[in-house]
Amino acid sequence: MESINPQSGKVIQTYSSATDEALQTRLRAAADEFQHWKLNSFPERAKLMHAAATLLRARKAELAELMADEMGKVIRDGIAEIEKCAGCCDYYAEHAHQFLQKQSIASDAQESYVAYDPLGVILAVMPWNFPFWQVFRFAAPALMAGNVGVLKHASNVSGCALAIEAVFKDAGFPAHAFSTLLVESSRVEALIRNPLVSAVTLTGSTPAGRSVAGIAGSELKKCVLELGGSDAYIVLEDADLDLAVDLCVKSRLINAGQSCIAAKRFIVVRPLRAEFEARYAEKFKAIRYGDPRDPATDIGPMARTDLRDQVHAQVMKSVEQGARLLVGGVVPDGPGAYYPATVLAGVKPGMTAFDDEIFGPVAAIIEADDEEHAIALANQSVFGLGAALFTRDRDKADRLARRIEAGCVFINSFVKSDPRLPFGGIKQSGFGRELSWFGIQEFVNIKTVYHAAAAKPAHAVE
Numbered sequence: 497m498e499s500i501n502p503q504s505g506k507v508i509q510t511y512s513s514a515t516d517e518a519l520q521t522r523l524r525a526a527a528d529e530f531q532h533w534k535l536n537s538f539p540e541r542a543k544l545m546h547a548a549a550t551l552l553r554a555r556k557a558e559l560a561e562l563m564a565d566e567m568g569k570v571i572r573d574g575i576a577e578i579e580k581c582a583g584c585c586d587y588y589a590e591h592a593h594q595f596l597q598k599q600s601i602a603s604d605a606q607e608s609y610v611a612y613d614p615l616g617v618i619l620a621v622m623p624w625n626f627p628f629w630q631v632f633r634f635a636a637p638a639l640m641a642g643n644v645g646v647l648k649h650a651s652n653v654s655g656c657a658l659a660i661e662a663v664f665k666d667a668g669f670p671a672h673a674f675s676t677l678l679v680e681s682s683r684v685e686a687l688i689r690n691p692l693v694s695a696v697t698l699t700g701s702t703p704a705g706r707s708v709a710g711i712a713g714s715e716l717k718k719c720v721l722e723l724g725g726s727d728a729y730i731v732l733e734d735a736d737l738d739l740a741v742d743l744c745v746k747s748r749l750i751n752a753g754q755s756c757i758a759a760k761r762f763i764v765v766r767p768l769r770a771e772f773e774a775r776y777a778e779k780f781k782a783i784r785y786g787d788p789r790d791p792a793t794d795i796g797p798m799a800r801t802d803l804r805d806q807v808h809a810q811v812m813k814s815v816e817q818g819a820r821l822l823v824g825g826v827v828p829d830g831p832g833a834y835y836p837a838t839v840l841a842g843v844k845p846g847m848t849a850f851d852d853e854i855f856g857p858v859a860a861i862i863e864a865d866d867e868e869h870a871i872a873l874a875n876q877s878v879f880g881l882g883a884a885l886f887t888r889d890r891d892k893a894d895r896l897a898r899r900i901e902a903g904c905v906f907i908n909s910f911v912k913s914d915p916r917l918p919f920g921g922i923k924q925s926g927f928g929r930e931l932s933w934f935g936i937q938e939f940v941n942i943k944t945v946y947h948a949a950a951a952k953p954a955h956a957v958e
């Protein structure tokens with residue numbers, strides 16, 4: 497497996513994938529470790545998780561450079577990503593015990609309660625776009641709950657995958673509490689089917705989700721899926737337009753547009769559409785793409801040239817279908833998987849930019865007749881990950897938020913994940929939740945314990 501620098505196109509490192517025997521040995525070791533790890537107390541686990549947070553903070557500069565080299569993330573975003581991972585480790589170190597405390601429930605029993613037991617070896621199949629964050633937001637709760645983790649990371653970020661394993665090991669976790677498996681995607685099916693694996697979590701595309709869910713389903717193994725999105729950002733007539741334009745630009749360009757929760761469809765009511773479009777295009781024109789290590793760069797290269805070419809094909813298709821290209825839309829000459837910040841206007845249902853997820857720095861502006869039409873357009877999607885609403889009317893925002901088919905709705909803000917808040921989607925964006933109290937509940941056995949009304953003491957039996 498090769499790590500290729502998307503800026504230069506040069507191979508940085510080649511990794512050999514694990515043999516079947518080596519994989520089996522690692523899974524066996526993880527399963528054996530689970531028998532010990534699950535018996536540790538919460539304070540013991542928390543101590544190690546805090547140590548992982550400390551190490552992440554100490555290594556943030558080098559880890560950000562690794563991301564820049566393997567997938568093109570600009571350095572300041574890489575540093576922010578590592579800090580967020582550290583915060584997530586601290587959060588679960590501090591709260592896991594309380595989240596998984598036994599809960600008494602009154603019933604006809606003398607005593608009945610719910611206990612939360614770990615499930616075992618959890619396989620995480622993770623993508624390259626947030627190579628640390630996506631892994632830590634799974635690993636911190638899963639390990640704190642007493643599970644052990646094995647990671648199959650995207651093949652272009654093997655360096656990141658090994659660096660994550662090293663963080664856990666160097667923080668003092670037992671050797672097989674968290675391990676990285678260097679394997680190609682074609683071997684994920686065998687991993688899910690392996691009897692030593694208890695459950696699987698995937699962050700990735702909708703087709704990958706279908707495949708993982710199908711395999712996990714046929715094995716009757718629990719899975720959590722965090723898939724694609726085409727988040728609608730609705731701008732209503734009473735919106736603060738400066739704020740809306742700023743946040744809509746910012747959200748679309750997160751990670752060079754390569755984020756499931758980046759804003760993708762901008763649905764603006766007719767009276768504001770022309771003004772929004774003009775201001776939006778102006779800001780996009782000023783966006784500089786370039787070396788991810790250069791502090792002056794706004795967006796780095798996309799992660800791979802084939803992904804860049806796919807985005808360009810989607811832009812061209814949308815234009816053929818009638819969208820107006822306002823900014824960008826031209827593949828630059830020279831090396832690197834670069835794509836310019838691009839704006840499409842006049843986008844409508846039936847066009848690629850409306851119907852499909854565009855995983856790159858491409859904005860689709862859509863005009864709505866009115867508020868009702870805006871909500872209908874937002875919901876006219878196979879995806880249901882996130883959405884944002886811009887309005888000054890708080891009551892209206894609450895009413896409309898409930899009508900939007902998505903896992904989260906942010907009002908006058910862009911969509912973001914936060915360890916304290918549940919994160920996940922509906923429809924073809926997946927199912928299950930990560931983060932918060934809800935996330936740590938996904939990979940536990942929610943066990944009912946029932947004590948019958950007091951049996952007579954032995955000496956009282958006639």
Ligand SMILES: O=CCCCC(=O)O
Binds near residue numbers: 625912
């Ligand atoms: O592709 C998904 C990106 C999620 C980013 C985040 O959680 O902030």
